[in-house]
Amino acid sequence: HGAALRQSVLGSDLSYEDMTEEKNTLDEYRVVLDGSQMVGNRDCHVLTLTAKSRQVAYPVQKIWVDKETYLVWKAEYSTAQGRLLKEMEVLSTIAVAGRTLGKETRIEDKMKRDSATWMILDTLEVNIPLDRNLFSLENLTW
Template sequence: MKSRLIFSTLAFCAIAFATVSEPRAEPLEHFNSILAEIDKQSDFGTKDFAATNSVVVYRPDKAPETIKAQVFRRDYKSQFVIVVLDPSYKRGQGYLQADENVWFYDPESGQFSHTNLKDNFQDSDTKNGDFNKSTYAVDYDVTAETEERLGKYDCWVLELAAKNDAVAYPFMKIWVTKDSHLMLKAEDYSLTKRLMRTVLYPSYTKVAEHLLPTRVIFIDNLTQGNRTEVTRSDLSLSSLPDSLFTKSYLQRVNR
């Protein structure tokens, strides 16, 4: 009995080791290129990007709150500006990104305060960085892959581990359609590998050559009932004035 147990354990270890150490250079490269493709969809390069975002925050025992915000992006300079349009008591609040730093402007006090891409946008389940372009290929390695059918779509399920400690989530799992390489679902994990957030991408639209999600659902897996839905509209790639990506713009915008 004892020898059988030892044999079983050794056999299990051997199989596990073989699975982990199995050379998979080609498939992994393939999956890394999928990450690059996903990133390319959200990177507008030398073009500017603007969109109106409706952020609906659901909290248990509270009426949903809708925050309307205008987002302007200039990806080649790693800049974005977000101006809150609604509700009225938040109107004029704004965010300005300059690299890793994000400045939050409060028109009530007329003061800027520091925040960052990893902080939550307002009191929602979205991060400031969720309004930015994605950088999965730069920040993550694919550590495992499986196949799964999500609704009517055949997907790759890719497990990602951060290459650096600069990203908000050290571990992720993403569901990518096999044919068009569109991300349909993502799970964000903490450093202790606890599921923190699930993100769903139920609908996409095409803007020039980019396929962009028009509706994104963020589900907080730690706090029961917390959910945020972001709907994008008025998507545009028209060029924007330089003066828009400045602190003075935020100060002037709703004066």
């Protein structure tokens, strides 16, 4: 599945690998708190995640996590050498069942020129029963 997982989802800037992360982030990365920074008008923790092995899509991740809601407002995904591969930013939010979630998110693949994908949630339901195998690798359509 390795090469197939790196393919674009429906021609977007998201790969199947981006959407099928199964492992626990703390198992795969060392995490360092690199202070605080404002993203828009939100006070965020800045975290740098460095891969423990080569078995991950992005060796270095830098994420901005809202101190109050824990929403990831912004993320940068890079090579071990610091080359920026992908960038994600939440542009607007929606409150659902007491949680703040990204309503409009922009993902930019820095390996493609002038390429960005907007992911917009129109409606969202939470805590609905789903078959455990619904989102398995076996159910992906390649």
